[in-house]
Amino acid sequence: MTAQTPDIPTGAPRAVLADDERLMRDQLRARLAEAWPELVIVAEAKNGAEAVELVEQHRPDVVFLDIRMPGMTGVEAARQIAQMEVGEDDVLPEIVFITAYDQYAVEAFEQGAADYILKPAERDRLKLTVERIAKRLAAKRDAADEPGQDPSAASASGLPIQQLLHRLAASGGTKPAYLKWIQATVGQSIQMIPVEEVLFFISDEKYTRVQTPQVEALIRKPIKELVDELDPERFWQIHRSTLVAVNAIAAVTRDFRGRQIVAVKGHSQKLEVSRSYTHLFKGM
Template identity: 50%
Template sequence: MTQTMSAVLAEDESLLRQFLKKKLEKLWPELTVVGEAEDGLAAVELIGALKPTVAFLDIRMPELTGLEVATQIADASPDTHIVFVTAYHEYAVAAFERGAVDYVLKPIQEDRLQTTIERLKERIEADDKDAPTLPDNMSQLIATLKREMRSGAEGTPEYMRWIKASLGSTLKLIDVKDVLFFNSDEKYTRVVTETEEALIRKPLRELLDELDPNIFWQIHRGTIVNVNAIAGVTRDFRGDATVKVKNHKETLKVSRPFSHLFKQM
């Protein structure tokens, strides 16, 4: 008898959530997405009510983090397999690889998601009563990650919050959250918001190291876009993608090395 498999997706960014959903539909057609949540509280309610086979949890969400959601659903839905979707790298990868959970790094890569799916299938199909349960294995991992997130321990990214930029002869501090995109030539980088443009001397390669990869994606050798500012993606007859930016007339070209970010969109 074929087992019915279901999933809940918890991710506060709609574009990323829909991207993950479409990738799952392509790579795992037997899995049905039965619920979507934009914050941690909604995720707890959905998972408790629907008891999905799998829950994909963004680590950083409003109301409750993905780690807090995992802790709260341990009793309500003990058979749900947890996959964390995260922008953390070194310490998170090491921790997840040792634990009874899996992870997907942002921006989501299809081959890595396929690996996660295969691991989940093996766990779901295995009827090993001697295997440790998910909540038992998660407790120490979750405690460790929470501690590191709170303390800002080494390995936890500290991202840029403000940009000091030139507007004519005036220096101004720009909140990174207000930036729609960065566009760079050989010497300067344009910082573009809804209301103004400014120039900084920091090259794109340095910006990439300081910006949160959960929010800012490089889509071209000279362009980084704020995911929250993406209004849509269009393609020409060759399949080349162009990003439309919210509240701005300029469009941004996506180069081939980064086109995988927008497949199925």
């Protein structure tokens, strides 16, 4: 893990670069210096775990992640980064994956909430990536300057990041086996709840509440594990502690503070959308 300590000009975009191959990091750093001279590489990582640690420490604007790294992969690191808490003045970083050519992965990127660079980094393709990311960062800054606007809503379009990560994880051609049943505590008994009946999941420090139209139950599995085990096309994460069934969303409104609030079909619960996930409803 290499932490850079450059003098960072005010307002300059900052990045963390993660690749287990030093030569690839050196090449990408050099190409980025050509394509995006304003960008400051604040730190470099050799694996996904280091990348997560450095993103937590430096809160960069962009993270360049090699998909295949030893230990924690780039996809797994991106999943943890997407779960990070952000403060009032922060948003999650833009994610750019570094990958060898893989048509399935490239198709996922083209629809998704992140960009990609093919190895080796070609100047023309890198220039396009830089233009896209710079435009997104500018949109975030503009949104931050406008009262009532949410910078995170300007982060990305298309497929939600969790769906993209699931597609990348399955890019070897094997479809993930998602949960079909939830074994949960209801009163003094254990019940098997079909996932298709669940309206939403909400976690606290110890338990996760499972809500169906008829039943409220508790499980010990945290949201960060459920995110990986549920079909991301059927359940969207809207808060670090909340997953909601897409077909259970009745409406999305804004409260007096400008926060997005999800109304659930057939239930009185109102679910807050955190700033990191407002892009899911960016038309609101």
